[in-house]
Amino acid sequence: MIIGVLKEIKDNEYRVALPPAAAETLVLAGHQVLIETGAGVGSGFQDEEYKEVGATVVKDPSDVWRKATMVMKVKEPQESEFKFFREGLIYFAYLHLAAEPKVTKALLDSKVTGIAFETIQLDNGALPCLAPMSEVAGRMAVQIGARYLEKENGGRGILLSGVPGVPPAEIVIIGAGTVGNNAAKIASGMGAHVTILDINTDKLRYLDDIEHGNLTTISSNRRHIADAVKDADLVIGAVLIPGAKAPKLVTREMVETMKPGSVIVDVAIDQGGCIETSKPTKHSDPVFKVNDVIHYAVTNMPGAVPRTSSYALSNATLPYALKLANLGFEEAIKADAALAKGVNTYAGNVTCKAVADALNLKLVPLK
Numbered sequence: 258m259i260i261g262v263l264k265e266i267k268d269n270e271y272r273v274a275l276p277p278a279a280a281e282t283l284v285l286a287g288h289q290v291l292i293e294t295g296a297g298v299g300s301g302f303q304d305e306e307y308k309e310v311g312a313t314v315v316k317d318p319s320d321v322w323r324k325a326t327m328v329m330k331v332k333e334p335q336e337s338e339f340k341f342f343r344e345g346l347i348y349f350a351y352l353h354l355a356a357e358p359k360v361t362k363a364l365l366d367s368k369v370t371g372i373a374f375e376t377i378q379l380d381n382g383a384l385p386c387l388a389p390m391s392e393v394a395g396r397m398a399v400q401i402g403a404r405y406l407e408k409e410n411g412g413r414g415i416l417l418s419g420v421p422g423v424p425p426a427e428i429v430i431i432g433a434g435t436v437g438n439n440a441a442k443i444a445s446g447m448g449a450h451v452t453i454l455d456i457n458t459d460k461l462r463y464l465d466d467i468e469h470g471n472l473t474t475i476s477s478n479r480r481h482i483a484d485a486v487k488d489a490d491l492v493i494g495a496v497l498i499p500g501a502k503a504p505k506l507v508t509r510e511m512v513e514t515m516k517p518g519s520v521i522v523d524v525a526i527d528q529g530g531c532i533e534t535s536k537p538t539k540h541s542d543p544v545f546k547v548n549d550v551i552h553y554a555v556t557n558m559p560g561a562v563p564r565t566s567s568y569a570l571s572n573a574t575l576p577y578a579l580k581l582a583n584l585g586f587e588e589a590i591k592a593d594a595a596l597a598k599g600v601n602t603y604a605g606n607v608t609c610k611a612v613a614d615a616l617n618l619k620l621v622p623l624k
Contacts, residue, residue, distance in 0.1 A: 258288050258289075258326045258327060258581070258582040258585075259288070259289045259291060259324055259325050259326050259327075260275075260283055260288055260289070260290050260291070260325060260326070260327050260328075260329060260578065260582060261290075261291045261293075261321040261322065261324065261325025261327070261328045261329070262274050262275045262280070262290065262291065262292045262293065262296055262321075262328075262329050262330075263293045263296060263318055263321055263322070263328060263330055264293045264294075264295055264296040264299075264318065265296075265299070265330065265331055265332055265560075266335050266337065266338070267332045267333075267335060267557060267560075268539040268540060268541055269539060269540030269541055269557075269560060269561075270299075270331065270332055270540075270557050270560040270563075271299025271300055271560055271561075271563035272299070272300060272331040272332075272557075272559065272560050272563045272566050272567045272570065273296050273297040273299065273300050273302060273331065273563070273567050274329035274330050274331050274349075274350065274567075274570070274571070274574070275290070275292075275329060275571055275575075275578075276297065276300065276302055276567050276568055276571055277297070277302055277306040277307050277309070277310050277312070278310070278571075279571040279575045280292065280307055280310055280311075280312045281310035281311060281312075282575060282579065283575075283578065283579065283582060284310060284311035284312060285311075286579060286582065286583060288582045289313065290307075290311070290312040290313065291312070291313050291315050291320075291321045291324060291325060292304070292307045292312050292313065292314050292315065292321075293314075293315055293316075293318045293321050294314055294315065294316045297567075299563050300563040300564045300566075300567040301563075301564050302567075319341065322338075322341035323341075325346070326346070326347065327346075327347035327348075327349055327578070327581060327582070328346065328347070328348050328349065328350075329349045329350065329574075329578060330348070330349075330350040331350060331351060331557075331560075331567075331570065332350060332351055332557055332560075333350065333351060333352050333353055333354075333357055333360050334348065334350075334360060334363070334364075336359065336363075339363040339367075342363060342364070342366075342367035342369045343367060343369070344367060344368040344369070345368070345369075345370065346367075346369050346370065347369075347370045347372060347581065347586060348364070348369050348370065348371050348372070349372045349374075349574075349577075349578060349581070350372075350373070350374060351373065351374045351375055351390075351527070352371055352373035352374075352375070352601055353373070353375065353527045353528055354371070354373065354500075354601050354602075354609070354612045354615075354616070355500060355501050355502045355528060355529065355611055355612050355615035355616065356502055356527065356528050356529040356615075358616055361601075361602070361607070361612065361616055361618070364601075364602040365602055365605050365606070365607065366605075368604055368605045369602060370586060370600065370602065370603050370604075371600070371601045371602035371603075372581075372596075372599045372600050372601070373500070373599050373600075373601045373609070374386035374387060374570075374573075374574060374599065375387040375499070375500065375527075376499055376500040376598055376599050376601060376609055376611070377577060377595050377596055377598060377599035378499060378595055378598045378599075379595050380594070380595075384435075384499060385573050385595070386570075386573045386574050386577070386599075387435075387497075387499075388435050388573065389566075389569035389570055389572065389573050390559045390566065390569070390570060391434070391435035391436045391439070391497075391524075392435060392436075392439045392569070393558070393559040393562060393565065393566050393569060394436055394439075394524045394558045394559055395435065395436035395437065395438065395439030395440040395442075395443070395493075395495065395524065396439050396440065396442075396443045397558050397559070397561065397562065398436070398440050398493045398495075398522040398524050398558070399417075399428070399440050399443040399444045399447065399449075399491075399493070400443070401522055401553055401558075402417075402428070402491040402493065402520050402522050402553075403417050403447070403491075405520045405544065405551050405553060406426065406490060406491060406518075406519075406520055408518075410551075411518065411544075411546070411551055412518045412519075412520055412551060413490060413516065413517070413518035413519060414518070415490050417444070417447045417448060417449040417491075418447055418448030418449065419448065424450075425448050425449045425450050425471070426449045426450070426490040426491060427449070427450050427452070427488055427489050427490050427491075428440075428444045428449045428450065428451045428452070428489065428490065428491045428492075428493065429451075429452045429453075429454070429485045429486055429488075429489040429491070429492045429493070430444070430451065430452070430453040430454070430492075430493045430495055431454055431477070431482065431492070431493070431494050431495060431496055431506055431507065431531060432453075432454070432455055432494070432495035432496040432497065432525075432531070433453050433454070433455035433457065433460040433461055433464060433474075433495075434455075434460070434495060434496075434497055436493075436495035436497070436524050436525075437453055437455070437493070437495035438460075438464065440493050440495060440524075441453050441464060441468060441472060442468070445468050445470075445471055445472050448471070449471065449491075450471050450472075450473075451468075451471060451472045451473070452472075452473045452474075452475060452485050452489075453472065453473070453474055453475070454474075454475045454476070454477040454481060454482060454485060455474075455476075455477050456476070456477045456478075458476060461474035461475075461476070462474075477506075479506075482506055482507060482511065483508075483511050483514070486507055486511045486512070486514065486515060487511070487514040487515065489515065489519060490516070490519050490520070491519065491520045491521075491522070492507065492515070492519070492520070492521045492522070492532070493521075493522050493524060494506075494507065494521065494522070494523040494524055494525045494526075494530065494531040494532050494535070495524050495525065495531075496525045496531040497525065497528065498528075498611070499611065500601070500609050500610075500611030500612055501528065501611035501612075501614065501615055502528055502529040502615045503525040503528040503529050503530055503531040504531060505530070505531060505532070505533045506531045506532075507521075507531060507532045507533060507534075508533045509533045509534050509547075512532070512533070512534045512547060512548060512550055513548050515548070515550045517548075517549035517550070518549065518550075518551070519550050519551070520550070520551045520552075520553065521534075521535070521550060521551065521552045521553065521554075522553045522554075523535040523552065523553070523554045524558065526538075526554040526555070526556050527556050527557075530554060532552070532554075534547040534548075534550075534552060535552055535554045536552075536554060537554055537555075537556045538552075538553070538554045538555050538556070539555060539556075540555055540557070540560065540561060543555050577593070577596050577599070580592065580593060580596065581596075590623070597623060600623055603621075603623060606619075606621035607619065607620055607621065608620070608621060608622065608623040
């Protein structure tokens with residue numbers, strides 16, 4: 258198979274789908290890997306490193322699009338890339354189609370096979386290709402929140418840990434999945450008081466067992482969320498329903514009860530956000546205020562730490578890319594039920610129920 262890796266063109270997105278070592282694995286398996294010039298530079302990988310492992314560096318991105326059977330990227334395609342779509346092309350990346358109607362339409366109109374990292378799902382419900390970026394985003398959310406709580410950045414002027422004689426910051430995390438778990442770990446380690454809410458008591462029980470002292474677990478409902486948000490210095494939105502739009506669990510009215518200079522980091526913004534007052538932002542212009550509450554809602558948070566993120570992502574996605582390359586699309590999805598769940602569009606149809614429901618489109622099951 259010919260696998261194409263393109264430079265990310267989303268605002269301040271520096272990750273790359275394949276580091277050189279991952280590209281080498283595909284080359285050694287007998288496949289051709291085309292790398293757009295400079296695709297890895299943002300993550301610290303030079304073109305020469307790709308050449309050394311047998312990949313072909315291509316100057317013109319249109320040549321990569323034209324020759325590749327499968328294009329691997331990190332983020333969803335941008336509008337300027339729609340013109341390269343063609344029937345039968347495999348696009349393997351994070352797609353977040355439930356929140357991207359224009360991208361969905363472009364994939365359907367051109368009959369591109371869209372495979373989303375974020376909906377590849379194991380029998381136990383785990384999301385192996387989403388987990389590493391959720392880990393990164395969860396950990397980043399705390400350090401981002403800490404930065405914007407500083408007075409010079411418009412915040413309340415609060416140190417997360419407090420100091421002897423001064424109480425620590427109050428951090429509220431909505432959702433105890435991978436993002437919430439990692440956010441809680443970092444926030445607790447920094448000495449903040451953490452309240453985490455989820456509807457799954459088993460997840461809360463696990464966190465209660467491993468985190469001691471400064472973490473409080475609460476069963477999630479509207480009243481409990483409202484009470485927690487009102488007292489929070491930092492709220493982290495960490496809700497995920499695989500493939501679907503995130504529910505708006507923190508309402509505008511709840512945000513209005515928050516203290517001036519408090520901070521919201523909505524990690525769920527990729528899927529539409531779980532904070533009613535959120536809207537997507539970019540690394541180049543990451544925050545806005547509603548009722549004097551700072552909102553950070555960058556849709557590609559891990560892009561700020563691209564070297565760590567690119568390695569972590571390819572560790573998870575490479576086995577699936579290798580299976581697609583070795584077996585071809587149809588045999589690969591027959592052989593791997595988890596990979597089949599990653600297929601969101603095929604032959605002009607929506608094949609993912611969560612996407613079809615979110616965008617009011619007809620579902621055509623993949624089988």
